[in-house]
Amino acid sequence: MAAEKQASAYSSTTAGAAVHTDTTAKWFLLSAVGYFFIVGIVAIMIAAKFVWPEMLGNIAALSYGRLRPLHVNGMLFGWLLAADMGLVYYLVPRLCGVKLWSEKLGVATAALWNVIVLGAVVSLLAGWNQGFEYGELPLPLDVLVVVAWIMFGFNVFATVATRKYQQMYVSLWYTMGCILWTAFVYLTGNFGTLLTTGVNQANLNWMYVHNAVGLIFTPVGLALAYYFIPKSGNIPLYSHKLSMIGFWSLAFFYVWTGAHHMLHGPISQWLQTISIAFSVMLLVPVWTVVGNFFATMKGNWPLLRENVSLKFLMSGVVFYLLTCFQGPMHSLRTVNAIVSKTDWIPGHAHMAVLGAFSFFAIAGTYYVVPRMWNVKLHSDALANWSYWFFMIGGIGFFVTLWLGGFWQGWQWNNPSIPFIDTVIALKPIWMVRFFSGIFMFAGIVLFLYNIMATVVDSQGAKPETQVASV
């Protein structure tokens, strides 16, 4: 165990000599935080439409069917993936002990990413939607995403190739795994689907949808957690070996599970069974990772009291554990017959993408922004408030949708209840969801304000150096 602890010491040895300009990370993070706020408004609007369906009802571009894909794509690609990439640009050079291979290429990637997100806003509001979940963006934007991903991947791999330490810390594996797997997953979901129809196409689509979460947001999110939990608490990672088991089991198990999105549906039964078996096996990578984090925190839990980043991180770990317990459970046929297609599903999905992975990204942003701009965080108290707004809003959102979803599923399974009565029954649930959304949005506002104010503070403190680097 001692050797393992030593191996993980990379997490606490930041590059001594290399001076990081972090221009790329700054661009990515600031745009990501901005999109978090803008798309947060869209999120509130669609939550409101469940309660007041007539709201803005006569404007095609602001109808539910146009705003929902904007919410999903905006949050996934505009906020979360951009923030993840920004943080990767921060941590990869530090874990390798060298400068980023090319800041110029990085800034160009950030600029291209902004073009993609703005293009997505325009095309989705115009109804230019390809009709695939998570793959809504029109083909030209898909091509740009591939180009941006190659630019990102090249920069990361080139930096890793020039690294000073031979052994690579677990965050680097997850980052590189994410880059490689995303390439295949994205091509399958956005180009492979164009060559197929019907059930075959749906199978490719669900492979992409599931692995967009499992092999894009999970590995890059865990890369952040593996870096920021030891860093922000200043504690060594418990076990290198456990993290290895977690990584390789994720690499092998995750991709098999796509068909669990069509359980009981018109797709071969044996394929459904395979997807169920592998969904249950996902408990292995999840529990090893979570066990590793909890063991790391053993004896250090009091740190949570003062450390907002660590608070977000460890709450994210708990949400990760919960959401990844739900996943295998509701892939079981009996449970699936109740919860599938109900409001349980958005409750589950939000706990993964908001509760776990966005919490990791928020924690990372709070950690790196003061360090990159070389200034104190504007307000620790506000950061703490933002945590509680996210937490209360998040729990309100998740828990009511699970309860509502279960209830809805039971009602659906009793065909003597007319469908419309199952809609009316859920109205109080959607009202609570809307107000939980307001809480989460308040968290976003405080987060945005704190980050922007920190950047402004740094300009006031040392204008001559900062202008040059931003």
Next chain:
Amino acid sequence: MIPNSDKSTPIFAAASVVFFMIGGLLTTVVPPMVDTTWGRPFENSDPAKGPTGKLQPLNEQQLQGRAIYVREGCWYCHTQQTRTLLADTKRSGWRGVDSPISTPDEFVYDNPHMFGTKRTGPDLSRVGGKYDMQWHRTHFKNPRDLVQGSIMPPYPWIANNEQEFQAIVAYLQTLGRAKNWRPDNDFER
């Protein structure tokens, strides 16, 4: 291979792609080769084997209607699959007759597929022929005029555009019709 993967980037990259590709290929490329019903359009003339009928490709107007269905994101709230659940066959049924379950061969021409993941509104896999033109016109203008308590948004820009309205209704009337599951073919037009 694995024990050294944290020291060598090429070994790491090769191992992680191989690990991924085993499941990646076996769950995407292989299944349609094993289960050929995914690609064979539904056709049955023997009542002993279940509902008879033949899956027809959509005509130009129906395809235009389908494009509107995709554009407006109808598929975010309406699924198109009668699952192997008793309740689904009852809910997709009509006038006391249970609907047959959806099978892969009914969706061979679907592009993009519209199976959906969320059922905020009712499933539409067998909606074809259940409601007439006048019902749809009123419903698109304001769903609450026909269904009290509905939370479906109004779609005046479809209802007031005769060409688009005709097209989307033409598409909706095709849904689930490959199988002749109604006793007297008592469909609305």
